[in-house]
């Protein structure tokens with residue numbers, strides 16, 4: 234019996250191997266290894282894809298988030314509201330910018346940050362909201378943009394899991410002052426190494442970001458601010474350019490897999506993901522809820538089916554963030570999700586037969 238991997242990058246690589254190698258060869262032949270034409274071209278293509286004026290390629294999703302905060306003026310003494318239920322990078326980006334992450338619990342149905350609780354977490358020090366479009370579906374952006382507007386806060390979107398997802402027809406990443414993407418290999422648009430990007434319609438912000446990622450440099454050897462070295466790698470930009478053309482087709486494949494899972498799982502005891510009808514969900518992750526999650530995970534693993542947990546330990550319970558002083562029970566919905574959620578195998582090349590096998594194995598467990 235073959236193993237069904239949680240994510241398989243091999244099949245996709247083989248489908249684009251020649252084109253990727255030729256795009257990488259072009260970079261090698263040009264010897265423009267830092268920024269240059271490959272990065273420029275990808276930035277133009279990605280900005281057009283998201284429907285914004287500017288895209289600034291950086292070294293990772295984490296850097297995209299922290300540089301976007303710095304570029305909007307967030308720093309020491311400021312608070313930034315982030316979901317309690319997210320990958321730790323969202324909070325780390327706030328810390329890296331010198332500010333304090335203020336965690337807010339999520340909704341029970343979609344696991345997205347709860348706008349009602351956001352309102353209550355605002356203080357005179359709050360500078361920005363950083364919603365995450367978790368698992369590939371948009372957060373409730375109408376409510377969040379309304380709150381931000383009423384309180385004069387910036388919205389910096391963490392779209393690291395939501396390349397191509399929309400909310401009421403608007404692209405994730407294009408709704409706030411800036412949108413941040415990760416190109417970590419397993420993301421819906423993934424490089425063959427680390428990479429990230431900030432998108433924005435704000436010309437000054439984009440210029441600021443271009444300086445920040447490149448030593449604060451205005452022109453060669455003139456440094457306007459204390460920047461860093463966080464440039465999108467030129468070889469990665471070449472890979473991403475090849476993959477971007479296929480992103481919509483790959484997302485459509487994920488959506489079809491999700492529909493098959495959800496159709497077949499209705500009769501089971503696990504809870505399939507809830508889709509907010511205002512959002513398109515691009516299923517970076519297909520997350521179910523199961524009451525005996527750990528036993529189910531082992532049951533599937535014994536049958537050669539790999540799964541994941543996103544996320545097993547909430548941020549406030551991580552050793553790194555014990556300093557926030559938030560005890561167990563502070564974010565009950567997030568804490569419960571950490572015990573119940575299970576991510577099933579999901580990638581564009583997943584076969585229908587594999588989905589059927591996963592569903593049968595789940596039925597077996599009951």
Ligand SMILES: *Cc1c(COP(=O)(O)O)cnc(C)c1O
Nearest residue numbers: 293294295320322323393415417
């Ligand atoms: C992956 C991810 C990041 C960080 O991206 P890296 O490229 O790994 O630094 C940030 N936020 C979320 C929600 C993510 O899933």
